Amino acid sequence: MRFDLDMPAWKWPFYVARHPFEGFDDLRWKKAYSMKVAWVIVIAFFIISVAKAQLTGFLFNETYVKVFNVVPYFSSSVILFLTWVVGNWSLCTLFDGEGTMKRIFCVSAYALVPYLITQVICIAASNVLLRTESGFMFFFQYLGLAWSVVLMISAMKTVHQYSLPKTLAAIVFTVVAMAIILFLAVLLLTLFQQVFVFGYAIYTELLYRFSI
Amino acid sequence: MRFMKKLTAFICTAAVAASALVVNASADEPYIGYNYDWWGDPIPSQNGFVVEDVITGADMGAGTLSEPNDLFLHNDSGKFYIVDTKNNRIVVTDSEFKNAKVISELTYSEAFSENDSKIKKTTFNSPMGVYVRTDKDDHTLIYVADSANERVVAFNEDLEIEMEYVRPSSDVYDSQVTFNPNKVVVDSAFNVYVVVPSITQGAVQFSADGTFNGYYGANRVNATAEVIAQQFWKLIYTREQIIAMRRNVSIEISNVDIDEEGFIYTVTESRTSDTDVIKKLNPAGTNIFTNLGYDEYTYGDFASGRYYKGKSYNNAICDVDIDQDGNIYLLDFATGRVFQYTNECDLLFIFGGLGTQKGTFTSVSAVESYNGKVYVLDSRKNSVTVFKQTEFGGIVQNAIYLFNEGLYDEAKGPWEEVLRRDANYWLAYIGLGNAYLNQGDYSTALDYFYRNSRAGYNRAFKSYRIEFIRANFTWMMTVIIVLILALIIWSYVKKSLAKKKAKKGGTDK
Numbered sequence: 279m280r281f282d283l284d285m286p287a288w289k290w291p292f293y294v295a296r297h298p299f300e301g302f303d304d305l306r307w308k309k310a311y312s313m314k315v316a317w318v319i320v321i322a323f324f325i326i327s328v329a330k331a332q333l334t335g336f337l338f339n340e341t342y343v344k345v346f347n348v349v350p351y352f353s354s355s356v357i358l359f360l361t362w363v364v365g366n367w368s369l370c371t372l373f374d375g376e377g378t379m380k381r382i383f384c385v386s387a388y389a390l391v392p393y394l395i396t397q398v399i400c401i402a403a404s405n406v407l408l409r410t411e412s413g414f415m416f417f418f419q420y421l422g423l424a425w426s427v428v429l430m431i432s433a434m435k436t437v438h439q440y441s442l443p444k445t446l447a448a449i450v451f452t453v454v455a456m457a458i459i460l461f462l463a464v465l466l467l468t469l470f471q472q473v474f475v476f477g478y479a480i481y482t483e484l485l486y487r488f489s490i
Numbered sequence: 491m492r493f494m495k496k497l498t499a500f501i502c503t504a505a506v507a508a509s510a511l512v513v514n515a516s517a518d519e520p521y522i523g524y525n526y527d528w529w530g531d532p533i534p535s536q537n538g539f540v541v542e543d544v545i546t547g548a549d550m551g552a553g554t555l556s557e558p559n560d561l562f563l564h565n566d567s568g569k570f571y572i573v574d575t576k577n578n579r580i581v582v583t584d585s586e587f588k589n590a591k592v593i594s595e596l597t598y599s600e601a602f603s604e605n606d607s608k609i610k611k612t613t614f615n616s617p618m619g620v621y622v623r624t625d626k627d628d629h630t631l632i633y634v635a636d637s638a639n640e641r642v643v644a645f646n647e648d649l650e651i652e653m654e655y656v657r658p659s660s661d662v663y664d665s666q667v668t669f670n671p672n673k674v675v676v677d678s679a680f681n682v683y684v685v686v687p688s689i690t691q692g693a694v695q696f697s698a699d700g701t702f703n704g705y706y707g708a709n710r711v712n713a714t715a716e717v718i719a720q721q722f723w724k725l726i727y728t729r730e731q732i733i734a735m736r737r738n739v740s741i742e743i744s745n746v747d748i749d750e751e752g753f754i755y756t757v758t759e760s761r762t763s764d765t766d767v768i769k770k771l772n773p774a775g776t777n778i779f780t781n782l783g784y785d786e787y788t789y790g791d792f793a794s795g796r797y798y799k800g801k802s803y804n805n806a807i808c809d810v811d812i813d814q815d816g817n818i819y820l821l822d823f824a825t826g827r828v829f830q831y832t833n834e835c836d837l838l839f840i841f842g843g844l845g846t847q848k849g850t851f852t853s854v855s856a857v858e859s860y861n862g863k864v865y866v867l868d869s870r871k872n873s874v875t876v877f878k879q880t881e882f883g884g885i886v887q888n889a890i891y892l893f894n895e896g897l898y899d900e901a902k903g904p905w906e907e908v909l910r911r912d913a914n915y916w917l918a919y920i921g922l923g924n925a926y927l928n929q930g931d932y933s934t935a936l937d938y939f940y941r942n943s944r945a946g947y948n949r950a951f952k953s954y955r956i957e958f959i960r961a962n963f964t965w966m967m968t969v970i971i972v973l974i975l976a977l978i979i980w981s982y983v984k985k986s987l988a989k990k991k992a993k994k995g996g997t998d999k
Contacts (some may be wrong), residue, residue, distance in 0.1 A: 304675055336940055336941065336944070336947055337951070342529060344531070356802045408948055408951060408952055408955075
């Protein structure tokens with residue numbers, strides 16, 4: 279029996295999580311891409327990665343909390359996700375992918391949902407479990423991760439209308455593209471910083487020159 | 491009235507002068523006491539040991555020492571044995587470093603007369619290590635690692651050689667390798683363990699009669715990237731190529747000690763490797779420190795520890811000593827520091843350092859300890875520095891003693907006193923946590939263990955959780971059952987409503 283597909287936008291991520299193989303086809307068919315929901319998921323990704331560092335129970339927490347900086351968590355969640363979207367789009371537009379940037383963004387975010395749910399469960403469980411019972415927690419963690427990976431493959435396959443081998447190859451090359459993007463970004467940042475320092479040095483030099 | 495004013499002024503002056511004196515007296519150590527917190531960051535702490543005295547060879551009445559390399563305290567007689575390497579002699583003093591007696595010439599006893607009929611006397615040549623053991627019949631044997639003579643001699647108090655342990659002729663001992671004994675220990679069965687710098691397979695073990703028993707307590711090979719890469723190439727290479735490859739061997743052990751229960755401790759002096767730097771070996775030669783699951787046990791200065799004058803140092807642990815309470819003392823050649831640990835390798839105190847003042851060293855060579863005193867031998871200053879325990883150190887030691895005896899409640903007082911004096915002393919929190927855990931006050935125990943001990947927290951949390959569930963089981967179960975019932979009823983109602991709706995829709999058609 280098919281479900282009634284006329285459902286509110288926020289139900290779609292859970293629907294695709296429950297139907298890893300047909301869910302994205304239905305999503306495509308109904309054109310139910312919602313940027314709002316996708317953004318909520320990405321921001322939740324960031325909040326959960328911070329919560330994981332701060333709220334995990336003492337027995338499992340490895341975070342150095344004497345100095346806590348939120349920037350690394352932001353870049354390893356939101357920035358990483360955006361890089362994935364941009365990298366995937368730049369690659370797949372060249373290789374006959376049908377996905378637009380908006381669609382890639384939405385389906386990628388939807389695919390994260392099982393991972394995020396299990397992360398929340400693990401954070402809660404780490405506060406009530408002993409060290410010897412950590413197996414339950416890690417089982418859930420890996421289960422969520424594996425589920426999200428399956429969903430991500432399915433999402434990429436549908437959004438670009440690829441065959442399975444082509445999807446896998448696209449994902450591998452997307453990771454390479456992400457590495458290149460991040461490398462270039464760091465390079466650009468460093469260069470601009472040097473340009474800024476150079477400009478600032480000239481500015482101070484002039485300041486001294488004219489003040490005397 | 492004027493007299494009163496004068497008197498007040500006098501008292502004030504006296505008080506200021508006295509306080510100045512006190513300040514001077516408490517700040518005369520040339521090193522800063524510190525400890526490591528849960529995160530591995532160095533934090534200032536009170537000194538557990540301060541300098542009592544520095545004793546040179548002349549003070550002992552034995553003339554100047556020259557590059558002394560080993561110091562041994564014989565607990566049964568209270569005598570000190572100092573190996574005066576460059577002077578080729580052993581200096582024996584009493585427990586106050588007085589009445590020195592010099593051993594430089596030995597005679598062969600009756601047992602040797604038929605072998606060495608011509609040579610009756612022998613001298614040392616660069617002795618490096620000494621060990622003394624008394625058996626049940628009060629027969630004392632002194633073992634000296636006579637390095638350049640390639641032997642370990644065992645002689646009695648009449649200076650008669652009873653046994654010589656020489657280079658083994660066995661096939662197991664590589665004929666290319668030299669035999670220059672550096673350090674020696676003897677276990678209660680009079681097996682002799684000899685540390686030879688050129689042997690990487692561990693200590694050379696002899697039985698009492700001089701037969702070679704094999705090697706004992708080898709280090710593992712440090713798993714560097716090179717070693718792992720070689721493992722990979724070995725899969726591809728031919729036999730000849732493998733033979734031509736650079737061989738990776740473990741680093742030789744540099745010093746040994748034996749505790750009263752017969753466990754042998756080895757240390758490895760290497761600035762590049764951190765594999766097996768300190769080991770506690772059982773008679774089978776297995777390292778207990780790793781097998782007990784001390785995955786968090788540490789030694790020496792941490793890699794991130796940039797405390798001493800803003801510099802970071804690599805450890806070079808050159809000597810180990812175990813006192814009668816089981817405390818472990820490690821001597822770091824690189825920083826001239828002594829690290830005191832409990833029998834489970836929890837850091838207690840760090841003292842000493844590099845320098846020329848009293849209490850600092852230029853080239854440390856040996857550490858010994860007995861009854862709250864620590865003796866450090868410096869081979870370039872040619873002196874022995876005596877450290878005595880401070881009041882704070884005494885309180886900590888007393889607390890540890892009670893703690894190890896299982897008297898957790900009695901240890902509570904000393905631990906609280908420790909925290910009053912030094913709120914950063916993390917071992918005190920663990921001690922108090924254990925005390926409260928023992929009393930059944932689990933939530934207080936959890937507070938004390940938090941960010942101090944994972945193992946303790948785990949134990950306390952286990953009991954705390956059971957207690958919590960027992961206390962709250964009734965209402966928790968009630969809520970769960972009510973929720974389940976509510977869900978069932980709700981889904982039933984929903985279904986019947988949907989049916990009704992469908993029926994209605996059907997009739998409308």
